[in-house]
Amino acid sequence: MDFGFTDEQELFRKTVRQFSEREVRPQYADRERPDYDLPAFLQRMAELGLLGLRAPVEYGGVNTSYVNVGIATEELSRSDYNVGTLIVSSVISTEVLSLHATDRVKEEWLPDMVSGRRHVALALTEPHSGSDAAALTTRAVRDGDQYVITGEKSSTSQVDADACIVFVRTGQGPGARGVSAILVPLDTPGVGTSRFTDLGMKLSRRGALHLDGVRVPAHNLVGREGQGFYTVMNQFDYTRAVIAIQCVATAMQSVEETIEYVKARTAFGQPIARYEGVSFPIAEALATLEAARLLCYKALWLRDVKLPHAKEAAMAKWLGPKLAVEAIHQMLLLHGHAGYSGDYPHGQRLRDVIGHQIGDGTGEIMKLIIARETLGREFRPR
Ligand SMILES: Cc1cc2nc3c(=O)[nH]c(=O)nc-3n(C[C@H](O)[C@H](O)[C@H](O)COP(=O)(O)OP(=O)(O)OC[C@H]3O[C@@H](n4cnc5c(N)ncnc54)[C@H](O)[C@@H]3O)c2cc1C
CATH class of the missing domain: 1.20.140.10 (Butyryl-CoA Dehydrogenase, subunit A, domain 3)
Structure with missing residues (x-):
């Protein structure tokens, strides 16, 4: 057994720690403010490769190990818990899109996500389905080369992101079967958002997402229909x-x-x-x-x-x-x-x-x- 990190991992830890102590820690309280300039901070994280940890190299990512994702998160969270959350949301969204989105979506979104120009959230929870996530009722109906989405997502972190991977019911039956994931740009007509006043994790800017007849191209489907x-x-x-x-x-x-x-x-x-x-x-x-x-x-x-x-x-x-x-x-x-x-x-x-x-x-x-x-x-x- 070996409980130590490799020399390469130690070097990575040291680099992230320096950034964390110099540039992240002094602003922990400031980042709670609703007007904190998150896009500028995301650009800074991107310069250090921190938004592409699990994205493929061809899209500008560094595609590093899961242990390294842990090391980066640990070092950043020592200074600001919420910056750790940014790593979590970044690795989820970039990895889900890299593995399951169409080439068109990958080319359109991944380079911007990795470089901090655009941020993608994830919306699963609904007013009547949280822990029992598979009970969701937001529906997407195929209409030609589009999906038309209607429903409400009640608890979405980064509700002011550029796009959201939204979980919808495309099939008939109840439960997890028949649930699909679709990338929805949040500037699409029919999308409305409202922000919550949370106790903490304020940089997560959690809120509700309202979808009223929102039309997105069918190629925005992430993974196979019914497998989301x-x-x-x-x-x-x-x-x-x-x-x-x-x-x-x-x-x-x-x-x-x-x-x-x-x-x-x-x-x-x-x-x-x-x-x-x-x-x-x-x-x-x-x-x-x-x-x-x-x-x-x-x-x-x-x-x-x-x-x-x-x-x-x-x-x-x-x-x-x-x-x-x-x-x-x-x-x-x-x-x-x-x-x-x-x-x-x-x-x-x-x-x-x-x-x-x-x-x-x-x-x-x-x-x-x-x-x-x-x-x-x-x-x-x-
Ligand atoms: C800070 C924050 C950020 C979030 N970000 C996102 C996000 O980005 N996207 C997203 O989709 N969601 C997000 N969520 C929602 C989160 O995933 C849900 O709140 C969580 O899954 C719980 O669901 P719920 O709130 O509906 O609680 P409920 O499911 O209503 O549960 C209420 C209580 O009942 C308990 N309970 C429920 N079922 C059982 C059971 N079978 N056995 C024992 N106890 C049970 C729960 O443990 C809980 O204590 C976020 C929530 C928070 C607080």
């Missing part, structure tokens, strides 16, 4: 581990800052670090976060070597956000009243990380996946 659900669920298998790394990295940053704080802060005549009531929560956070981190990298490594990893990724996605929320909360408390103020980033981190106890599948759904992968599909709840 399976096409993208395969991506979610590993991005769950990437999201978990995001959470763990953010929490680890809080722990490291807290270690410095408790050594300097005194109470009852000595540094509070001397009290076990202070040092033990830090020890617990270090142990639990490191365990979750290793699970994340194991899932990504399994993906790299083409072995099954749905169970490990679901384990990571359940544990990562949960342990991160607990750790950041505890680190905030160890700062006393100061931790509750906006002068420290722990509160913002806590608000951000809670988002992924829900987004991309809740802890309960992760446990259903772990059980399904272990006990067998015949023991799924009906």
